[in-house]
Amino acid sequence: MDAITTDRLVLRNFTAADAEGLLGYLRAPRASCFLSLRLDDLAAATREAEARSASDDQVAVCLRETGTLIGDLFCMPEPPDTFSVGWNFNAEYSGAGYAFEAARALFGILFNTRQARRLYAYVEVDNTASRRLCERLGMRPCGARACSRNSSRSAPTRRVSRSMRTPCNMRCCDGNGRPDRVRSSGRAEMPRGPAVHFLHGKQCPPRPKML
Numbered sequence: 001m002d003a004i005t006t007d008r009l010v011l012r013n014f015t016a017a018d019a020e021g022l023l024g025y026l027r028a029p030r031a032s033c034f035l036s037l038r039l040d041d042l043a044a045a046t047r048e049a050e051a052r053s054a055s056d057d058q059v060a061v062c063l064r065e066t067g068t069l070i071g072d073l074f075c076m077p078e079p080p081d082t083f084s085v086g087w088n089f090n091a092e093y094s095g096a097g098y099a100f101e102a103a104r105a106l107f108g109i110l111f112n113t114r115q116a117r118r119l120y121a122y123v124e125v126d127n128t129a130s131r132r133l134c135e136r137l138g139m140r141p142c143g144a145r146a147c148s149r150n151s152s153r154s155a156p157t158r159r160v161s162r163s164m165r166t167p168c169n170m171r172c173c174d175g176n177g178r179p180d181r182v183r184s185s186g187r188a189e190m191p192r193g194p195a196v197h198f199l200h201g202k203q204c205p206p207r208p209k210m211l
Contacts, residue, residue: 001056005064006105009098011073014052014060019045021069025090031127034088061089061102070098073106081117083110087133094129100136107137107200119200131198139198 004011014022023045029035039045052058052072059073071089078084085106089099110116121139123130134141 001059004105004109006101008064009102009105010062010064010067011059011102011105012062013056014049014058014072016046016050016053018052018060018069019049021090022049022072024069024092025071025088029088030091031088031124031130033122033124059102059106061098071102073102075106075110075119077114081115083114083116083119085110085119085121087130099133103133103137121198123198134198137200139200142199 001013019042023039023042026034026037026039026045026048029038037048039048052060057074057076059075060069061071061073062069069090070093071087073087074085076084085103087099087103107119110119119139120142121134123134125131131141
């Protein structure tokens with residue numbers, strides 16, 4: 001991918017040189033959906049960074065002034081026009097608005113260059129910071145579900161805001177925010193606890209009526 005530059009950040013492909021920075025926040029992941037990515041040492045981090053460098057779907061987020069890796073974004077395409085998005089940042093750089101700045105820039109590229117119509121993210125209910133980020137980015141809560149590592153059954157959808165009165169019409173959902181199937185990217189897992197489905201889209205046409 002072509003590097004994206006914002007006021008304070010650079011978004012680019014990963015390189016093997018990002019191993020140390022990656023280890024900084026994947027040695028002990030904060031969100032349970034990233035536990036499967038936990039790295040034990042620099043050698044493991046180097047392998048992970050090299051693997052990510054081969055994909056434009058994994059985006060390294062670096063400080064513009066120093067080049068320091070502070071986190072990453074992902075944008076997994078689901079043809080023809082949907083992307084699953086997410087973020088993971090080093091806790092040492094939290095509270096400065098970096099995640100918002102990076103995600104907003106990526107969203108602009110996805111909508112304006114890659115012709116996305118819908119972006120969605122699953123956020124654990126207790127991940128308050130990530131839920132607030134979704135809202136700042138203009139995403140709306142579209143559904144809630146309960147899930148666990150050992151079960152594929154979903155609990156009944158709970159209304160988490162007035163905006164959920166509009167049925168979710170995404171291809172990945174059953175119309176109420178519950179996934180029809182788990183789409184595995186080979187990176188992060190689905191949230192292990194209760195999760196909220198956030199949606200951002202240019203157009204959200206009504207879901208076809210069942211005859």
